[in-house]
Amino acid sequence: MSFSRDICRLCGSPLQDAALRLLHPVSSEILPLISEKRVQTEFRSCSNCETVNVVNDDSRRFLGYGSPWLRYTEPAQHFPDVLESHSHGPSAEVSRVVGLSEKDESLVDFLSMSGSRSTANRVFSTEHQEWQSVNSGKSKTLWVARRFLEHINDSSMIEELLGDVVNVGHFLYVEMLDFEEMQNHLSGLYLWPERTLYPRLEVVTALLQAYGFKIVDVRRCRQNKNSFWWLIAERRTDSARQDFRRSSHPGSSTDVVSHFTKTISSVTASLDRFCGQKTAALFGVNHKSQTLGYCLQDMGWKISFHDGSPLKIGKYSGVELIAPFSAIPSSTECILMFFNNNTTLELERDIKKRSAHVSIINMAEY
Numbered sequence: 001m002s003f004s005r006d007i008c009r010l011c012g013s014p015l016q017d018a019a020l021r022l023l024h025p026v027s028s029e030i031l032p033l034i035s036e037k038r039v040q041t042e043f044r045s046c047s048n049c050e051t052v053n054v055v056n057d058d059s060r061r062f063l064g065y066g067s068p069w070l071r072y073t074e075p076a077q078h079f080p081d082v083l084e085s086h087s088h089g090p091s092a093e094v095s096r097v098v099g100l101s102e103k104d105e106s107l108v109d110f111l112s113m114s115g116s117r118s119t120a121n122r123v124f125s126t127e128h129q130e131w132q133s134v135n136s137g138k139s140k141t142l143w144v145a146r147r148f149l150e151h152i153n154d155s156s157m158i159e160e161l162l163g164d165v166v167n168v169g170h171f172l173y174v175e176m177l178d179f180e181e182m183q184n185h186l187s188g189l190y191l192w193p194e195r196t197l198y199p200r201l202e203v204v205t206a207l208l209q210a211y212g213f214k215i216v217d218v219r220r221c222r223q224n225k226n227s228f229w230w231l232i233a234e235r236r237t238d239s240a241r242q243d244f245r246r247s248s249h250p251g252s253s254t255d256v257v258s259h260f261t262k263t264i265s266s267v268t269a270s271l272d273r274f275c276g277q278k279t280a281a282l283f284g285v286n287h288k289s290q291t292l293g294y295c296l297q298d299m300g301w302k303i304s305f306h307d308g309s310p311l312k313i314g315k316y317s318g319v320e321l322i323a324p325f326s327a328i329p330s331s332t333e334c335i336l337m338f339f340n341n342n343t344t345l346e347l348e349r350d351i352k353k354r355s356a357h358v359s360i361i362n363m364a365e366y
């Protein structure tokens, strides 16, 4: 296993000095006990491909679901488009669809049920031996890698997957948040230490081409507040990886860092109007509330985390106990709501009845 603080996980070039430092837990998992301390994380961009690398070595970070009792839902509305692209392109010949991690399960099932393809020996594991044992069969395979490359801690997994596991004539599906497009959105809170890389689409396609892949189809999608892209690529040659140089399109990957810092400044500027004592309760424990909560704590805020789900209440986000909505500390000046559903209004009315002095700020749109 290899990890370096100074080398880009994608292209192996030196990283520039840190553009941002955060003191956060590495994973966003919600755990029954306090088991994760905060660690210093640096965000450094690559001198060659410009991809932001998140530098803190933690092999637990996550390519699957660490807490089996809590499943996150990946977007699925684009599956019919993926099927259409898959069925009419060269990858229609595959007889097998294999997922690399548990996050691929829903798409693997969708593609398999929509055709006669087998999903026998699905992997949903990041163990190299398991990848290889699945690969030993003769079936032409579509390897599905959603939320995968950008979460890799150990760069040798990229070499294994692209250089060794996907055979010539086989296909790879890659899906990733569209970080460039997301910079045009209001929020920068999608940046957090659990993700290890923030590559542009052009950088990923250049990486695949360096390993002998031909891009068969690529599409950009927007759903709700998320923008993402997906592509299907075919491995054409198994020669050694070619040099992977800066894309010919000068990029803006490093802007994810400035976009994030601008978001934090604008959020804190508006919160300062309501919270002179810097005390806030965060309602809804998710990636965004965790990221903002830890940043506010770094700036001296007193933060409490709350949720309505019995799966989260009484457990920990990092070192923070997750309390029910009813347990707001008496010093709390404002409540930041990170969800907007049919219970939100009722909850707001209830809070106003009990604590009229508390300001409620809806962060769901961030």
Ligand SMILES: [Zn+2]
Residues within 6 Å of the ligand: 008, 009, 010, 011, 012, 013, 046, 047, 048, 049, 050, 051
């Ligand atoms: Zn690089």
